[in-house]
Amino acid sequence: MSDATPQNGIYKTDDLIASDIEAYLTVHQHKSLLRFITCGSVDDGKSTLIGRLLYDSKMIFEDQLAALESDSKRMGTQGQDIDFALLVDGLAAEREQGITIDVAYRFFATEKRKFIVVDCPGHEQYTRNMVTGASTADLAVILIDARKGVLVQTRRHSYLVHLLGIRNIVLAVNKMDLIDYDQAKYDAIVAEYTAFARSIGISDFTAMPISGFKGDNITERSVHMPWHAGQPLIAHLETVALDNDADQAKPLRMPVQWVNRPNLDFRGFSGQIATGILRPGDSIRVLPSGKTSTISKIVTLDGELSEAVAGQSVTLCLTDEIDCSRGDVIAAADNPPEVSDQFESTIVWMADEPLIPGRAYYLKLGTQTVSATVQSPKFTINVNNMEHMAAKTLELNAIGVAEILADKPIVFEPYVNNHVLGGYILIDKITNATVAAGMLHFSLRRAQNVHWQATDIGREAHAALKNQKPKILWFTGLSGSGKSTIANEVEKTLNLLNRHTFLLDGDNIRHGLNKDLGFTETDRIENIRRVGEVAKLMADAGLIVLTAFISPFRAERDMVRAMMPEGEFVEIFVDTPLEVAEARDVKGLYKKARAGQLKNFTGIDSPYEPPENPDICVNTVEMSPAEAAEHIVRQLMPLK
């Protein structure tokens, strides 16, 4: 133990606990809460520092200490000394590998504050984990090994911390004991870091020389470094200003989570206040509708409140019966947030499967969930040197800037102003995995300037004149399954029945509208998107539209289905086994694909995702094209 650390810890007023527990409790009920993230690699002594903080705050109990001592001897990374790192590295598999590979949360408290430590890995490929950890932190401790100075990973951590909008940064130059507490070396490291920090837009940080292992400048000023005038780490953590307090000064925003309706006489809106303060009598505006009202009361189990502030979860009532439901945002009437459906955004990709530009993902922002597509990135950012690079997609751990388009308007604010209304996640529609985190920059001007023009003759009028119900008959299946042939038969029958139809055929469309597209996954998605839009316009014109496209991906077929009113999208699965389609090989394409002359061919080197619940299914092994067409038309009846 270092002489810088008192033997019995300084975090608790032990005397007060023993002598006057009631007084102690009163003090401790008024503690605030600070979440901070520690960034550094295994070698920077990060786990040791966290272990030290827990140990000094007596968060380590005797039984844990006994286990730690036996573990330290068994794992043997610190000789006979207690290896604090073992206390922090949780999961069994990771302990054997000797690295921390996920985000872990630790807790300790001092007289003034409770702390949640987000323990983040410093290992190269884990940008994802650090971004996750940083998203909830008020402060970041960036650890540097004093022997090594500012490394690539220091730059990376600083960039990510800045990207996630953490304003309080501590540069902890660790292992000072190993460089003999040398002030000149410390000053050189701080100077180098200052220059770098300015270059990426970090305007302020607090530097301090420490030793996590020996305990220098952790709880008390180090006797070894009288030349350093600043506070020790704990004192800094105890006094730094909280984001939660700053949020109260901003205009009111509360995303509505849930509408509370116990009976017909009560309608409350529940949510956590993102920013601002609310009081009964305040004028509010509900977004995106823009309707205004006044707060009548704030209801809790313990009675009504006269005020509630950012961070609190509340239920409030309004004086007027206006529409307001989950996903809406209650905001200050005179200072509401923006509403838009097109944005520029920074995106951090977190899934093994790369981004597919144009594919629809769920976007969850606050309590709003919409369908959204990401365009090809404008550039990606190399987190090691902050250089911008051209890219077509985003791979795991990549950070890029791209335009993002939502299928309906969302209430938002730039992330720099409001993390709750500017930060979002993307969710894969098939696997439900969280694939990305994003931070909105601003609404694209074209979204502000392009408005929907209402026309007097609507789709119902078009359809009524044709005496039919518009539909999209979406044929999907492998190449050579018989989609075009069967669709053609179906159209002939419908034509005989005096139906107004149009057949969009895959190959024909690629001769014109889509001749700029190839067969990569991204191009296939754009192909289907355009066909979907064209089919939708034709259905709006009152037509029964038949489309014959391989359309291999479920996500895109579902995207078109979502564009149409319920029941107007009919998915027809032309079910032909690959062997049969390949044996037919009408166009000779399978042969070319097998010979390697044709890339990305569905069924050979590109997947086909069959429909899970097609509206109609025809089996072309058992049915002739005419039989299949007859079966389909029978299923479609009545057509009016």
Added chain:
Amino acid sequence: MTKSLTHLERLEAEAIHIMREVVAEADKPVMLYSVGKDSAVMLHLARKAFYPSPPPFPLLHIDTSWKFKAMYALREKAACDAGMELLVHQNPEAIARGINPFDHGSLHTDMWKTEGLKQALDAYGFDVAFGGARRDEEKSRAKERIFSFRTATHIWDPKNQRPELWNLYNARKAKAESIRVFPISNWTELDIWQYIHLENIEIVPLYFSAPRPTVTRDGMLLMIDDDRFVLHDGEVPVERSIRFRTLGCYPLTGAVESHAATLPEIIQEMLLTTTSERQGRAIDHDQAASMEKKKQEGYF
């Protein structure tokens, strides 16, 4: 003019936010209720989250038939006070085979709790289950997400957890998959006690010291709660002033000798104590990382 929220106010707001997200997005949520102090806090938070409505989900007790009598007494009352339905499940196979903590060791926990929980979730078709686990309890918990996914066979895969950013929780899942949600993940044992004190939450009297019949066995101080407790040769029940820091099956739950009979006295003892709360639980001592293994198999 800012009003700084205290750490308990922020933890409370976070837990309420989480509970409301689940109710807004889940098909059929349930709250696991073990009658312990963490469950008492969870139930209280649920009442606050949805007031004036009662919490819009039932309570589910996975009963092993070996809980303390005092726990069964409070169970019914707490559910009734909250206006909530109480479901109780006992694994019929464990009943049939007479599985008990004296003869069956870790099989007892496996059959009654792990298997019992899976059976109940499957039988009722619950897709989200609230649990009162905290990250400070045990090392493998420190890395678990607040929304923790289980496969259709209730397996937890610690290597394949969804990233959890800001206060955005992705509650989407495939049919038959389920989510365990831990709203008080960021609370510590001290936070729990302070909150119980501050909010005046009713807890099982066993948490307070009283003279109770005990024996010492395998280094643990066990309370003789009913006549199913078989005394070993040479064991003589001794009346001691004891209390419990956690409550589970009475033959597996170690007591501490104490005279703390009020909440401030309990907190006082806790702050001056030098052992962690799970030390009183036989289940954790099986092997290193035992909890992680149990969780991967489906234990809560």
